[in-house]
Amino acid sequence: MRSFTSVERRIDERAHRLLDRAPADGIRSRLLEFAVFGLKQAWACIFGAALLAVILAARLWYPDDAALARNDFLTLAAVAIQILMVATRLETARELRVIVLFHLVGTVMELFKTDVGSWTYEAEGFLRIGSVPLFSGFMYAAVGSYMVRVFRLFDLRFADYPRRWVTAILAAAIYANFFTHHYIFDARWFLLAAVVVIFGRCLMHFRVFRRPFRMPLVVAFLLVALFIWIAENIATWSGAWLYPSQLDGWHMVSLDKLVSWFLLMIISVVLVAWVYQPSPPGEDGDAGDGTTEAGESPAITAAPAER
Template sequence: MRSSTPVEQRIDESARRFLATAPANGAKARLTEFVVFGLKQGWACIFGAALLAVLMAARLWYPDSAALARNDFLTLAAVVIQVLMVAFKLETLKELRVIVLFHLVGTCMELFKTDVGSWSYEAEGVLRIGAVPLFSGFMYAAVGSYMVRVYRLFDLRFANYPRRWITAAVAAGIYINFFSHHYIWDLRWVLLAAVVVVFGRCVMHFRVFRRRFRMPLVVSFLLVALFIWIAENIATWSGAWLYPSQMDGWHPVGLEKLVAWFLLMIISVVLVAWVYKPRPPEEDSGQRREVPPSSAVLQ
């Protein structure tokens, strides 16, 4: 299993002490697995959670008369969060490289999407490229941070993972379609079908503490996309950006955005998979119990 950060090691050590006298399949063991699962998920989300907290705080308390524009404050705050993540060894340098890649891929998309009017930011501050404030790239970096951390925290393994060049081709098609559908046919439904065909047989195996669980990979894509959609609603409420339909008053982001986030998950997984080569469960030398999808804890 990949090395953990000191805090992650303390989570496991605390659970191990708690379980020292507990039977492997007792209620105490199951409760501990559930608590550790929640702690690790929360820990994996720490970058995004900190960024969302700053967005909400800026919406509620940042003064309109401040000399520093709110968007510039958000950019500086995002930089500080990222620096602290590395300085306190909450992210490794290898993970940081993936996160920077997410940042660049996301910023390129932001530049195009704001230009064609898909969404917009307040035109303020100097820390921006055109109409795109630099903090926007950190929102994609937060997704990347979650992906690389959850990959390590839960020691993810994959049965029937497709060939990486095939997944890269699907991801490239998805990324191109985010741009091209403004000029030619929108192929998102074709790409969605391709995702189901390519990843439909793949099953994700993950370790919480002492036990391993498994879940269809496509289901995990959908669940993570759902949580990103919830975070998007918080971010648009905070005024980080707005869709055209929200200009006259905020309302929840439509559920149709789930498809876009689902497809974005494919790009995210492929980017991470090029750094952390997906490993089959057969390589797991441990003898932990496997739990079928019907009784697995869903992440």
């Protein structure tokens, strides 16, 4: 199984001292699985949730006449959150590499998209490249942080996962289309169909506590994209950035953006797959069969801690 960080390992051990005494079946068992699922999801979202909380707090309470521009404050806060994540062993150095890659990929897209007017930021502060404040890249890093954390927290395994070189070509085409559709034909609907064809047979196997579960990977993409869309609505309401239609007054982000976020999930999964190679269910007592060799319920994960 994929390993926890040392901090997560200690949390896991303490949790098991309570959870192992819980009933193994019945309604209480199902409620327990649901509660653990929610807690794990919250833990996986810790970077993004912290960043979104700072953005919202800055919208509500940051003084307009402060010496430090709000965008610069957000950038410094994002850097501080990332440093704390590594210093407190909530992320490993290995995971940090893919998060930095998300940051770079996102920043390049931000520079292009703001230049063509897809969305805008307040032109303030010094910590920016052109009109793009540096905190914007951390919003993509938050997606990367969630992806790498959820991989090990739920011990994700994949049945019928497509060949990685095929997914890499698809991800590159999706990323290119975010740029090229401004000048040539928008291929997003063809790319969306390609995602369904390539990933349609793939099932994601995951473990919450005792029981293994499975879900079509395409459905998982859609659910994560939906939650990102909800977070995007909070961020735009907070004024972190605005779409052209929101300049005269905020309104909810168009549901069309769900397609963009759905396609972005493909890029995210492909990037993370180069850190955690997708494995099929049933290997090493993983999420495939629900039991260890001794026939007992395994730990939430039972791998040694990364340090």
